[in-house]
Amino acid sequence: MNKTRRAVLQSSSGFSVMALAAANGLFTSNAFAQAAAAAGKPVAEWNKAAFDTKSLQATATALGGGTAVESRDIIISAPDIAEDGRVVPLNVTSKLAKTEAIAILVEKNPNALAANFAIPEGTEPFVKTAVKMGQSSNIHALVKADGKYYFATREVKVTLGGCGG
Amino acid sequence: MIKRIVTSVLVTVLFSTASIAQNNNQGGDSTIAGIEKYRQALADANPAELWEARGEEMWKQPAGPKNASFEKCDLGLGAGVVKGVYAILPKYFADTDKVQDLESRLVTCMGELQGIAAADATKVVFGSSGVKTDMEALVAYVAGESRNLPIKVSLAHPKEKMAYEVGKKMFFYRGGTHDFGCVTCHGADNSRIRLQDLPNLSKKEPAQRAYSTWPAYRVSQGEVRSFQWRLFDCFRQQRFPQLAFGSEGSVALTMFLAYNANGGALNAPAIKR
Amino acid sequence: MAYPMKIRASMMGDKVVVKALITHDMETGLAKDSSGKTIPAWFIQQLIGSHNGKTIFNAQFGPSVSKNPSLEFRFSGGKVGEKVKLTWIDNKGETRSDEKEIA
Numbered sequence: 001m002n003k004t005r006r007a008v009l010q011s012s013s014g015f016s017v018m019a020l021a022a023a024n025g026l027f028t029s030n031a032f033a034q035a036a037a038a039a040g041k042p043v044a045e046w047n048k049a050a051f052d053t054k055s056l057q058a059t060a061t062a063l064g065g066g067t068a069v070e071s072r073d074i075i076i077s078a079p080d081i082a083e084d085g086r087v088v089p090l091n092v093t094s095k096l097a098k099t100e101a102i103a104i105l106v107e108k109n110p111n112a113l114a115a116n117f118a119i120p121e122g123t124e125p126f127v128k129t130a131v132k133m134g135q136s137s138n139i140h141a142l143v144k145a146d147g148k149y150y151f152a153t154r155e156v157k158v159t160l161g162g163c164g165g
Numbered sequence: 166m167i168k169r170i171v172t173s174v175l176v177t178v179l180f181s182t183a184s185i186a187q188n189n190n191q192g193g194d195s196t197i198a199g200i201e202k203y204r205q206a207l208a209d210a211n212p213a214e215l216w217e218a219r220g221e222e223m224w225k226q227p228a229g230p231k232n233a234s235f236e237k238c239d240l241g242l243g244a245g246v247v248k249g250v251y252a253i254l255p256k257y258f259a260d261t262d263k264v265q266d267l268e269s270r271l272v273t274c275m276g277e278l279q280g281i282a283a284a285d286a287t288k289v290v291f292g293s294s295g296v297k298t299d300m301e302a303l304v305a306y307v308a309g310e311s312r313n314l315p316i317k318v319s320l321a322h323p324k325e326k327m328a329y330e331v332g333k334k335m336f337f338y339r340g341g342t343h344d345f346g347c348v349t350c351h352g353a354d355n356s357r358i359r360l361q362d363l364p365n366l367s368k369k370e371p372a373q374r375a376y377s378t379w380p381a382y383r384v385s386q387g388e389v390r391s392f393q394w395r396l397f398d399c400f401r402q403q404r405f406p407q408l409a410f411g412s413e414g415s416v417a418l419t420m421f422l423a424y425n426a427n428g429g430a431l432n433a434p435a436i437k438r
Numbered sequence: 439m440a441y442p443m444k445i446r447a448s449m450m451g452d453k454v455v456v457k458a459l460i461t462h463d464m465e466t467g468l469a470k471d472s473s474g475k476t477i478p479a480w481f482i483q484q485l486i487g488s489h490n491g492k493t494i495f496n497a498q499f500g501p502s503v504s505k506n507p508s509l510e511f512r513f514s515g516g517k518v519g520e521k522v523k524l525t526w527i528d529n530k531g532e533t534r535s536d537e538k539e540i541a
Contacts, residue, residue, distance in 0.1 A: 032484070032533040035525035039488030044498075046483040046529075051500040079206055081199035083360065083438045087384040087504045089206040109502050110468065117511075118496040124453065128510035130210065132466070132502045159200070159360050210508035214444045215461045294463050294477055297441075387463070387505035 051113050056105055056140050056151060059113045063103065065149035068142055071096060074152035076141050082133065085158040091128035096145035099125035103144075108137035133158050200360060204438075213305055213382035213434035216389040220306025223299055229279025238274035240267065240307065251311035252431055255420045257322040264328040266419045268393045269411035271303055287410045291397070292388045304380050304391040308433040315430055316377060318423045325420065328413075332421025335414060336366070345403040347418075361438065366422060373429025376422050381435040389434055392419055445538035447522045454516035454540055456487065456495070458509045458524055466501040482507065485526040489516055495524075516540050 036043040050062035060068040078090035092102050102125065103116040114131040125143075133139075136157040143150045224235045224247070240250040241258070255266040261273055268290075275281040290300040320326045339346035350356060351366040364371035379392045390398075396415055400408040408415050441461040448455055460482065467479025479501055487495030494513040516522070518540050525535040 031535070032486075032525055032527035035488070035523070035533075035535050036486050038491060039486055039493045039523075044484075046498055051498075079199060079203035081196060081203055083200050083203050084384050086387065087207065089203075089210065089508075091510070106502060110466075111500060111502070113500055114502040115500065116498045120493050120496065122492075122514050123494050124512040124514075126512055127497075128210075128508075130504040130508055132464075132504055157199075159196075210457070210459065210510070212459050212461075212506035212508065215441065215459050215506060218444055219441060219461075294465060294469075294471070297461075384504075 047116070050116065051111055053112055055112055056107070056142060059103065059105055060142060060149045060151075063101075063116065063142075063144070063149070065144060068149035068151045071143070071150035071152060074141050074143050074150060076139060076152055076154040078139060078154055078156050080155075081157045081159060083159055085133040085135065087130045088133050088139075088156055088158075089128075089130045090139065090156075091126065092141040092143075094119075094125035094141075094143045094145065096125070096143055096150060098146040099143055100146075101144040102127050103142040104129070104131060105140040105142060106131060106133050106137055107140065109134050112140075196360065207384065207436045211382055211434070211436040212387075213309075213380075213389050213436060216302045216305035216382070216434065217309045218306075219297070220302035220304070220309075223302055224306060229275065229281040231278065231280035233278040233280075235271075235274055235278065235303070237278055238271070240270055240274075247307055247310045249311055249314055251308045251433070252314040252317050253319065255325075255328065255416050255423060256319060257324050262324075263413075264322075264324050264416055264420060266392070266411070266416045267304060267307055268300060268391055269416055271300065271307075272411055290410050291390070291394055294387075301380070301389045301391055301394075305389045305434045308380050308431070311431045312433070313430055315428055316373070316423060316426050318420065318427055320424060328417040328420040329424055331414070331417035332419070335418045336421055341404045343404050345405070347399065347403075349403075366425065369425065369428075372422060372425040373427075376426035377429045377431050378433055378435035378437065380433050381437045383437055385438055440532055440534035443524055443526075443534065443536040445522065445524060445536055447516070447538045447540045449516070449518060449540065450512070453512045453514050454489075454522065455512050456510065456522055456524075460507045460509075460526060460534075462505070462507060462526075462528065464499075464501060464503055464505045464507065480528065480530060482526045482528045485509070485524065487511070488523045488525075489513065490520065494522070 033043045050059055053059040053062050057067060073095040075093045076090060082088045094102055099119050101116060101118050104114045105112045106114055115129060117127045119125050133156060138153050138155050141152050227234045237244045241253050241256050242250050251267060255264050257264050272283050272286045275286040276283055289296060289298055292298045292301050320329050336347045350363045354365050356363040364375040366372045366375060379395055380389055382389050393410055393415060396418055397408045444459040446457040462482050463480055465477050465480040469477050471477050481501040482499045485497045486493060495511050520540050521537045522540060523535060523537045527533040
């Protein structure tokens with residue numbers, strides 16, 4: 001993606017993003033922008049700065065928040081031991097009022113942030129997915145609730161398996 | 166240079182021996198329970214479903230020089246029947262006068278119905294990053310249509326009996342640079358590689374558990390792997406010559422393992438490390 | 439070419455449970471192929487879920503989401519027979535949309 005286009009993406013409405021994408025012949029991107037617009041959501045740019053961060057607090061800052069505070073109202077459900085780090089299934093539930101977003105971070109991965117889920121009104125503050133882990137590490141759930149950032153931590157050990165049966 | 170080669174061979178030998186450890190260590194129970202939980206969590210979202218869906222599409226889609234679908238393909242229960250066939254394969258087919266497993270039979274259908282030469286049909290049979298194979302999708306779909314059915318492989322035809330005997334011989338045969346064989350890893354109880362249990366395939370229950378869960382989505386590879394792949398990779402690990410895809414030997418070994426698993430309920434494509 | 443997603447959408451009480459599987463290599467850009475060449479990063483960056491023209495899900499992914507990603511989320515306000523639509527876009531601009539009726 002070139003710089004001009006990124007700048008335009010950051011500052012423009014969904015409509016002009018679509019127009020630009022079409023002008024560039026990026027019909028695939030155009031299709032995504034249209035789907036986003038149809039869902040009443042102008043397309044946001046992928047948050048490269050946040051995905052480049054190396055730590056929990058740096059991610060919170062890159063996502064636009066202040067210092068994240070530990071909370072018992074965030075529950076991470078994950079296996080204690082993963083037989084293979086390439087797929088670590090987990091889910092996160094937030095009991096914090098006005099939960100707006102749930103991010104999943106793997107502390108020791110080359111980049112900490114794995115995914116960030118916006119929770120629109122009407123959607124439960126719950127998400128389930130699977131992430132890669134390069135080694136045994138803490139997993140953090142970073143939750144934005146009522147404009148503030150909170151987190152919870154859980155350790156997952158990664159083993160080296162054999163030939164897979 | 167020579168010294169380095171010798172050292173590396175030594176290391177490999179030591180590693181192979183040491184890593185097939187007996188699973189009798191104390192305090193390993195919580196680890197094993199933890200891994201069991203991990204496996205259950207994996208099973209909750211099995212990407213093999215994506216292969217099954219692709220395979221079903223492919224089954225119905227006309228393809229090849231003859232522009233034909235697989236809907237007239239006879240996998241053992243008549244033209245076009247998919248449900249239940251994986252439970253009775255490998256079996257003898259009169260038209261080819263051969264015992265065939267699912268993969269080799271699919272190659273026959275690709276040739277006869279679609280006009281695709283066997284060499285082309287088997288050129289890329291194992292997917293990798295950026296490469297999706299028709300074979301793995303078809304295998305996932307067909308196997309999935311026998312889910313929960315008991316494995317019921319027959320040795321009624323003399324060629325089926327012969328395949329079983331050849332497969333048995335192959336299973337117990339040791340050779341190569343490491344004096345290795347299938348039996349080295351799969352002939353005793355409670356063996357494992359690292360934390361991976363190695364099923365004793367000469368016994369009914371472990372054979373059922375192993376065979377009934379192939380093909381499988383391997384999370385370590387991010388691909389669905391066929392039983393042909395499973396054997397191919399075992400041969401590689403044994404430092405044996407490359408196992409030719411769908412070859413008579415590969416089918417014979419499959420026949421031996423499938424017959425030993427008779428009665429077990431199919432649960433494939435499964436998801437595995 | 440992007441393959442269809444596998445989507446399940448089913449009622450659980452008054453909520454809709456959406457489960458999705460996506461075919462995607464999710465290359466980190468750190469792995470090497472068998473010839474030692476680095477495989478370039480290639481991963482889904484954004485995913486939007488919608489129902490009746492309203493956003494019900496909006497995710498940003500980095501490359502450490504697992505290969506062939508799986509997802510589950512729950513929302514209220516859906517009824518049997520209505521459609522849930524998911525759309526993703528990756529860092530190469532490739533995109534895919536699929537719909538599923540709520541069962």
